[in-house]
Amino acid sequence: MCFNLALNAEKKVYKCSISLLCFSKHHNLLTLLNANGGLETTEPQKKVIRLDELDVGFAEAVAKAGGEKINLCIQCGTCTASCPMGRRTAFRTRQLIRRALLGFRDEVLSDKDLWLCTTCYTCLERCPRGVDPTDVILALRTMAVKSGRMLDRHKIVAGFVLGQGHAIPIDETNRKVRVSLGLKEFPPTTHSHKDALAEVQQIAKKMGFDKLVGYEWK
């Protein structure tokens, strides 16, 4: 990476450009998560990015959303080296944090690889600076969801909690298993208590969660 500062003699404006080598990581096409929760491919970034194209307040926003320690990162790469998902996909923890720090807001929030982290916390435990990368990733995800970028499969899971109170609701097979083991067909949770389910739903409504995930009440 190199900075070129050029003084424009006529307008006395400093023009700053950052050239990024090795930016594209998906064989010359980038696959992004668009605002409808779907995937789209697009041409790679041009190699020279102007400073005014970046969101310089993004790192601060990430810190406020829960990734408080993001500014401590020294890009050592211990996180990427520890990541079990990094070993089998194009997900690169260190690079994601770098792009967030530089202010590539839309690219980071649209990155589908952001959703590959299993929150195993290995990076958080090993980070020599205490960046808490897992918390940074979770914060970025909530910002992505707020900006309308949520995977359809996740909307379904959220819908299960809103509709039945459980991310993995009980089904007919498991109800039979419960009975065969001498238990009541339904567990004593929101599955058995309508008022409890109503509470969960009302709390979610107050938090605006239903609107956030695009849930349609029946």
Add this chain to the structure above:
Amino acid sequence: MRNVAPKLGIELIDMEGASCCPAPGVFKSFDQPTWLALAARNLSIAEAEGVDITTLCSGCYGTLKDANIVLKEDSAKRESVNAILHEFKKEFQGNIEVKHFVEVLYNNVGVEKLKNLVKKPLPLTVAVHYGCHLLKPTKFRKVGSSERPKFLDELVEVLGAKSIPYKDKMMCCGAGGGVKAATPDTSLDMAKEKLQNIKNVGVDCMVTPCAFCHLQYDRGQVDIQNKFGIVFNIPVLHYVQLLGLAMGFQPEKLGLRNNAVSVESILQKI
């Protein structure tokens, strides 16, 4: 669990009206205040009974334990959550603890007492999978090191079994963080890698303290067979199932007949 706990002197009380904990990796990825509010509601149900919470799932443990600590330490968050809970005549007070059942076994029951309760020592070789949320983030846990823990191996060996080391033993199962829902094939690829490492050392079975890891490895082997055509045939037991066997319970009382991968091979050995 309901059969094993009373023999250990533990009385279990159901949390009536509890909901999804809510799932940590999933909900913290969507909206953290909602995650905290739903977790607080669950915590308040146990507080109303005046008892600590224990759980068989490390994911639920992760959410309830972390939320409990956050709410105890951050008064601003606690107040805003209680403002909502008050409308339902509930309140988070911060007077209980959240303990994973394995923690209860190791710290409250103790290895010595467990040894005395073993009726049928298990001559089995076992691959122990700790999982992630039982141990991490260590700043919110009291279970010691997350790189080389020993306590679960001790709990397995007190039953007469032998814990066998294997490559990448501490690796994540791949189901968490919403990944099992988002990209099931990549999620199963992680499980497949560990199952292969376990197959390479050759064990009688695999043991996990987490219900979600159990789903990933047990039911997951069926999915791996269907999607990738690979058959591992490694029985996967939740630790409480293994404990129950050593305490002399019939397999039916431990739900072992409902495991996706047949446990017949180990039942023959004991």
